[in-house]
Amino acid sequence: MSSDELFGAVSHPLRIEIVKALAERPLRFADLKRKLRISSSGLLDFHLKKLDDLITTNEEGCYSLSGRGFAALTTVESAARYYRLRSAQKRSFLLNLVVVTLGNIITLWVASQQNNYALWYAAVLPVTLAWMIFYSYWTIVKRRIRLWQ
Amino acid sequence: MSSDELFGAVSHPLRIEIVKALAERPLRFADLKRKLRISSSGLLDFHLKKLDDLITTNEEGCYSLSGRGFAALTTVESAARYYRLRSAQKRSFLLNLVVVTLGNIITLWVASQQNNYALWYAAVLPVTLAWMIFYSYWTIVKRRIRLWQ
DNA sequence: TTCAGTTGTCAACAAATATTGACCTTCAAG
């Protein structure tokens, strides 16, 4: 099953509903009709046939998701969660930046109390700086996450 | 844009090709025609219009992916390998752990050269420890990412 | 000026998809 076939299979609201319903638990024909508020048997039949690769029936006539069906479900959910995920990655980066900056400020303050900045110069600053440069490259260039706008 | 609209947009092989081509670099109308071996302008026009939400054009007439377009691309790729994202998050955590640990080791080594551990005790250790505890909680509990097995 | 290439739009049609409603069989309860 190629990508476009998978997308074709779940490119109708009713079929997405069917996949989600069957992910919860296996259902029979009439159960599905009731659950999705479909009045026409023909309509459900049509969409079930479109989902052929994604569902299986057991010996009792219950429909459930096949392996491909669960893969499709993951894809559907990842599409829905995508923006949340990216904004989480963005938050992760900004939080890291705040922690590193605060860490440097605290370290510098403690160093100033002792009038000994060598440790900050030699260790804390280079390590945190190198980390943030790498993390920035990874976030902005590799993941293409826009931190502004 | 709902899930089924996103899937509808990329449920045709040619449109998947277009999204992949534009992910590489922005292209103009004729460039796309040549690259995808399309003879009819009308055909390309039809599919570009279907991809309306996923692409933008700049002032020079170049088509490129919009934010949603990159989201769609990620979905297409996740359909093929949907677990890669989680393994990236796992790598991110482990890398952070290595960096923090190395940072502490380097800081400790520099401190030992000066025989002054106060800075490490008072600043570096508490900050990095607090960060890793929070990050662990977030990764393991919230994201449910399994670092072992 | 002409010619080729770019960048499309549009009408027409073919093909696929979505929906409805009629119809069928089986089975169990009243």
Added chain:
DNA sequence: CTTGAAGGTCAATATTTGTTGACAACTGAA
């Protein structure tokens, strides 16, 4: 035996999608 529900199939039709080919405005080079 009748009734009604389950579990569908099928034909007809409406709507959308996909494709072709004609056309047109603009641009730059010969």
